[in-house]
Amino acid sequence: MNMTWEPEIDEINHRRALAKEMGGTDRVAQQHSLGKLTVRERIEALVDPNSFLERGILGGVGTYDDDEKLTDFVPKSTVFGIGKVDNRPVSVTGQDFTARPGSGSAGANGTTVTGGPRTISAEHISHEMKIPFIRLIDGFGADIRAVGQKNRTYIPNGNWKLEHELLSEVPIVAAALGSVAGLPAAWVPASHFSIMVKGKTQVFAAGPPVVKRAIGLDIHKEDLGGYQQHSRTSGVVNNEAEDELDALQQIRRFLSYLPTNVWELPPLGDESDPRDRKAHELRSIIPRDRNRGYNPRQLIAHVMDNDSTFELSRYFGGSQITMFARLNGRPVGILANDPMVHGGAQDASAARKVEKFVDTCDTFHLPIINFSDQPGFMIGPAAEAAGTLRAGVRTAVAIGQATVPWATVIVRRVYGVAGGARQDNSHFNFQLAWPSGEWGSLPIEGGIAAAYRREIEAAENPEEYRQQLEEKLISIRAPWRTAEDLDVEDIIDPADTRPMLSDWLDVAYKASERLVGPKSRGMRP
Known part of the structure; x- marks a missing residue:
């Protein structure tokens, strides 16, 4: 009789391996063909080496045979946990577009996994531990297919009170790394720092198909919500990146200036530049x-x-x-x-x-x-x-x-x-x-034209009089x-x-x- 837990440990390792396969070889290859990293590659590039402690890795949807043996497993569309950036703890969450196109279906809304009475939330980890919160966003909000699966609709419910508390307590970073719509799009500006990849990322309340159906406008997704729109015109996004690795490095750089939370002061950096250096x-x-x-x-x-x-x-x-x-x-x-x-x-x-x-x-x-x-x-x-x-x-x-x-x-x-x-x-x-x-309520040149309009117009030589006034007032502008x-x-x-x-x-x-x-x-x- 086997007195150890080896079979169960083998099952744990098997399920973990399935989760790390994400959406499978074909979908991972498709992600790479688009010039995009997988969510696990993104997290690995973001945090310090070997520092990521994943939470909820066994979450997903399993298929069983008559003997209750696992025959298939689709992992949750969210990967999250605790890592370190410059040896300081952070809460990281990322959407896995290969598993279930980053949507809110099947028990995951992109940052939260629910099951029975328990909710595992990357936001709550950040809130409770008072550590920075990083969102790697690659997907959309509601999945219309879930309506058919559940045979009902639902009233949207957003916990913006928690978002405000997080914004007031810890650094929040949002990286848009794909076509992002709905609730995930709202997460982008709900941050202290947001970034998107040029030519690879779009952010919008609704994508081109919905726009065409709603207002009859046929528009390309890049024109609708690309970096030219949001980092240069609307200001929804702070910075733009050349590629995903550049975006992740900018996140690390941004966090290096800020404290872990508002109960601390910003960290001290390199002090080698002489303080008395004169330029x-x-x-x-x-x-x-x-x-x-x-x-x-x-x-x-x-x-x-x-x-x-x-x-x-x-x-x-x-x-x-x-x-x-x-x-x-x-x-x-x-x-x-x-x-x-x-x-x-x-x-x-x-x-x-x-x-x-x-x-x-x-x-x-x-x-x-x-x-x-x-x-x-x-x-x-x-x-x-x-x-x-x-x-x-x-x-x-x-x-x-x-x-x-x-x-x-x-x-x-x-x-x-x-x-x-x-x-x-x-x-x-x-x-x-x-x-x-130089200073004042307004520049002297423009102010003279307004304040001395009548005197200038009444002068024998208006232009000469205006120049005399300017010279007199400019002499005391020093x-x-x-x-x-x-x-x-x-x-x-x-x-x-x-x-x-x-x-x-x-x-x-x-x-x-x-x-x-x-x-x-x-x-x-």
């Missing part, structure tokens, strides 16, 4: 000709630690730059203007981008450094129709609600409501200005008088920017120790 190149980076632009990313790179920047949403709201960086190894959030896009003016898209970025930095205690060259809001009928003012005010409120330490370096312009919003003085705002700085009145704290040699910000950041991180924990406002997706 003399900054003395000439801002042109004396006010009508000329410059490279703001080069400016930032001269100040921050070498090769430490990671930009978010570069191609959306391009007049404003949002990125993570490190200074003396410490993560910071960077805001800047790009004068090469709309002259740096803030439009509605840029305002929405900045609002979410400020919320993210505030949620995870990253001090913010604002390199200001803000000419104001975008103007004109298109800007008004886009709701630029409302979006801009939402950004101003987000900045006002933020409690993280804030430093402003005025590299050129600070004008109007948009410029003033980033100089929020409701709490301590460490402020430096370069000699190239920053010295503002500094005399202490309206700007200090005007510095641009080469000293890194050393001075380094000293400020020491104090800022010390102050941040008392700010850990969730924010009362929560996190807006």
